[in-house]
Amino acid sequence: MAGATWAATDTVASRARAAQALCCPTGHHAYAGRAGGHCYLNNAALAAETLRRAGASRVAILDLDVHHGNGTQGIFWRRGDVLTVSIHGDPRHFYPWFVGHGDERGEGPGEGANLNLPLPRGAGDDAWLAALDEGVAAVRRFGADALVLALGFDAWVGEPLGFLTVSADGFARAAEVVSAVGLPSEIV
Numbered sequence: 785m786a787g788a789t790w791a792a793t794d795t796v797a798s799r800a801r802a803a804q805a806l807c808c809p810t811g812h813h814a815y816a817g818r819a820g821g822h823c824y825l826n827n828a829a830l831a832a833e834t835l836r837r838a839g840a841s842r843v844a845i846l847d848l849d850v851h852h853g854n855g856t857q858g859i860f861w862r863r864g865d866v867l868t869v870s871i872h873g874d875p876r877h878f879y880p881w882f883v884g885h886g887d888e889r890g891e892g893p894g895e896g897a898n899l900n901l902p903l904p905r906g907a908g909d910d911a912w913l914a915a916l917d918e919g920v921a922a923v924r925r926f927g928a929d930a931l932v933l934a935l936g937f938d939a940w941v942g943e944p945l946g947f948l949t950v951s952a953d954g955f956a957r958a959a960e961v962v963s964a965v966g967l968p969s970e971i972v
């Protein structure tokens with residue numbers, strides 16, 4: 785899966801507009817030194833770091849998986865060159881518990897480069913897409929050169945272990961919003 789991530793990153797870095805690495809999951813629960821949530825390597829973080837080394841000066845990660853991207857947040861917690869945005873179920877009532885709250889903003893050079901947008905159980909298209917607008921606005925303000933989209937689909941209303949109730953139409957509208965950002969993008 786990490787190999788697919790690197791191959792897609794090479795494609796984006798060589799000035800393609802977008803590439804998708806078919807590596808499920810995004811790996812977003814894995815920290816630099818700790819696995820978690822069925823994730824061993826953090827593909828979203830690998831993509832962002834590889835894009836940085838390929839010449840992007842600022843990279844944004846937008847995480848739409850229903851679970852908070854705790855590993856991704858942890859990896860870039862003290863870095864100001866990678867913005868991490870996560871839209872997810874409220875961690876007071878949902879995995880990964882304990883982290884993913886709105887007041888976690890990064891530290892040191894990373895202060896302000898982490899944005900959590902937790903949503904209450906049952907929130908649907910309107911709330912989710914409003915959070916997406918807020919996240920995309922943060923990506924624009926950050927001045928990213930490239931975007932990594934951590935695209936779990938488990939915010940879907942039919943997800944057996946679900947928490948949010950996003951419809952297929954909601955995902956289609958999200959695709960329009962994200963593509964309108966107009967950045968070279970990698971989907972993991």
Ligand SMILES: [Zn+2]
Nearest residue numbers: 849851936938
């Ligand atoms: Zn998930």
